[in-house]
Amino acid sequence: MDTTVETRDPITDDIDAVIIGAGFAGLYMNQRLRDQMGLRVQVFETGEGVGGTWYWNRYPGARCDSESYIYCYSFDKDLMQEWEWSGKYPEQPEILRYLNHVADRHDLRRNIAFQTRVTSAHWDEADHRWTVQTDRGDTVRCQFLITAIGCLSTGQVPKIPGLDSFQGDWYHTGAWPHEGVDFTGKRVGVIGTGSSGVQSIPRIAEQAGHLTVFQRTAQYTVPARHGTVDKAFLDDIKTRYEDVYEYCRRSAGGQPYTLSERSALTVSDEERAAVFEAAWQEGGFKFLTATFNDIALDRRANDTASEFIRAKIRETVKDPEVAEKLVPVDHPFTSKRPLIDTHYFETYNRDNVTLVDIRHAPIEEITPTGIRTTDGEYELDVIVFATGFDAMTGPFFRMDIQGKDGLKLKDKWEHGPLTYLGVSTVGFPNLFMITGPGSPSVLSNMPVSIEQHVEWIGDVVEHMRAEGVETMEADQQAETEWVAHVNEIAAATMFMLADSWYLGANIPGKPRVFMPYVGGVGAYRQKCDEVRDAGYEGFNLSPAATPVAGA
Numbered sequence: 001m002d003t004t005v006e007t008r009d010p011i012t013d014d015i016d017a018v019i020i021g022a023g024f025a026g027l028y029m030n031q032r033l034r035d036q037m038g039l040r041v042q043v044f045e046t047g048e049g050v051g052g053t054w055y056w057n058r059y060p061g062a063r064c065d066s067e068s069y070i071y072c073y074s075f076d077k078d079l080m081q082e083w084e085w086s087g088k089y090p091e092q093p094e095i096l097r098y099l100n101h102v103a104d105r106h107d108l109r110r111n112i113a114f115q116t117r118v119t120s121a122h123w124d125e126a127d128h129r130w131t132v133q134t135d136r137g138d139t140v141r142c143q144f145l146i147t148a149i150g151c152l153s154t155g156q157v158p159k160i161p162g163l164d165s166f167q168g169d170w171y172h173t174g175a176w177p178h179e180g181v182d183f184t185g186k187r188v189g190v191i192g193t194g195s196s197g198v199q200s201i202p203r204i205a206e207q208a209g210h211l212t213v214f215q216r217t218a219q220y221t222v223p224a225r226h227g228t229v230d231k232a233f234l235d236d237i238k239t240r241y242e243d244v245y246e247y248c249r250r251s252a253g254g255q256p257y258t259l260s261e262r263s264a265l266t267v268s269d270e271e272r273a274a275v276f277e278a279a280w281q282e283g284g285f286k287f288l289t290a291t292f293n294d295i296a297l298d299r300r301a302n303d304t305a306s307e308f309i310r311a312k313i314r315e316t317v318k319d320p321e322v323a324e325k326l327v328p329v330d331h332p333f334t335s336k337r338p339l340i341d342t343h344y345f346e347t348y349n350r351d352n353v354t355l356v357d358i359r360h361a362p363i364e365e366i367t368p369t370g371i372r373t374t375d376g377e378y379e380l381d382v383i384v385f386a387t388g389f390d391a392m393t394g395p396f397f398r399m400d401i402q403g404k405d406g407l408k409l410k411d412k413w414e415h416g417p418l419t420y421l422g423v424s425t426v427g428f429p430n431l432f433m434i435t436g437p438g439s440p441s442v443l444s445n446m447p448v449s450i451e452q453h454v455e456w457i458g459d460v461v462e463h464m465r466a467e468g469v470e471t472m473e474a475d476q477q478a479e480t481e482w483v484a485h486v487n488e489i490a491a492a493t494m495f496m497l498a499d500s501w502y503l504g505a506n507i508p509g510k511p512r513v514f515m516p517y518v519g520g521v522g523a524y525r526q527k528c529d530e531v532r533d534a535g536y537e538g539f540n541l542s543p544a545a546t547p548v549a550g551a
């Protein structure tokens, strides 16, 4: 990867807004504030280009699980008509191309400072400004600070003794070399079988001399049935695109699927099996949404889906011993991030693939020549960490964010994130978080949630300017009640029954708190709209201080 950092003078402006991040969220926020509202805006982005997730995650098989025609913006109606997606699920290069096209089309790069990490942001109560500093020596003061830093942008490489001694190459899927990695003839080890692992393992196996997969948690995954997208289908969507997108905005998960109205427990075994089979053949998230309405809510209903997938794994994987290792038994389906795949289980039928169960024989150390577990040593040329992210709070904690009276965000969130609507947190006026913890975020088709936040924050800024409001800060009671609500509804779902990254369980020492809002995209949007329509209920809005005469 070319890591040349272009020289430039430090930025020392006093402006309206700083946006951190130039992925889906930062790009649209920039367009909204700068172009639609005429604010003076500075964007900072660590990467060399736009794209966020799709700039960083270039591993083989990297692909979106949302269908292409709804994994895009809806604010640019002409672009919705013009853009032609090639596949059912867009691959990383295509999404990156799309986001670069959006940046070109709206001339969004000219106020983005690339290769620049925001290191700190401090609130100055005296003049109600944020002071933002970067690793390039920039110091920018602004009224509004908006984080568009992503929920999954802080890669997690587990601290395994000996990594420094490894003589081969190693990579994290979330920081993949731009020039790609040639695995031809190599002995490759992949650690992790979450979404990135499930996507990359079949592709790496096709190229590697030998692939060893180190699995801690066996996964439920449903075939994606990826393929080229039917042009007639897309043309039809385009005749009613706004309706389709509006359906997503009001839905549970920001997806276009019709939810089943039937319980899995009210049909015969034969009928249930037929419904699951049809959804399995069609592929994708419909297995979760369009089959039965209680899979994620009722343990007995869930058992029927979990058992169906387990049977599929046993049917697909030829070696019964390997199949049993791949069958998830310690958590129910949907308690972790749902996965979809392309030939994942079939990959374990290949002669050049070995599965190592590190739940029962944990990794002890990385040696100069490979990985040693408690029951054996595996010689490797390359190690791939498909070990995920320090989700949601990780990107915040990599910055020193200080609010009123020097309150550090890291201290305030020591026992878990505390927000009002996932967009604001008490003690940090004029700080707005796009898809922050406590909002639907990672439980949704994210462009839908991102657009909703960008537009809601845009409305806030417009209101403040129109009404002469200088600061807006969440009210303590509103925040406390929102956090209680987020926890209460999560407790009623399957999500609490697994050690997932939603709960911070993949990061040693991270508090076990369910971070996203599980109440649904539509219900959440309605709540945000009600808050806005009631004059920003639950927020304290303060006018600009009037200068004292003679002072």
Ligand SMILES: Cc1cc2nc3c(=O)[nH]c(=O)nc-3n(C[C@H](O)[C@H](O)[C@H](O)COP(=O)(O)OP(=O)(O)OC[C@H]3O[C@@H](n4cnc5c(N)ncnc54)[C@H](O)[C@@H]3O)c2cc1C
Residues within 6 Å of the ligand: 020, 021, 022, 023, 024, 025, 026, 044, 045, 046, 047, 051, 052, 053, 054, 055, 057, 062, 063, 064, 065, 066, 116, 117, 118, 119, 148, 149, 150, 151, 152, 153, 195, 196, 395, 398, 399, 434, 435, 444, 445, 446, 447, 450
């Ligand atoms: C492998 C993978 C697959 C995914 N698949 C799906 C999917 O199928 N459907 C779906 O809806 N979502 C999916 N997601 C979630 C995806 O992150 C979102 O859909 C979306 O891309 C998020 O956009 P964003 O702009 O909010 O954040 P990001 O795309 O993460 O962008 C955030 C940007 O902020 C920058 N940044 C962070 N901190 C700083 C700092 N301190 N200073 C400067 N810059 C900073 C980062 O470099 C990054 O470029 C997936 C994520 C991953 C990792």
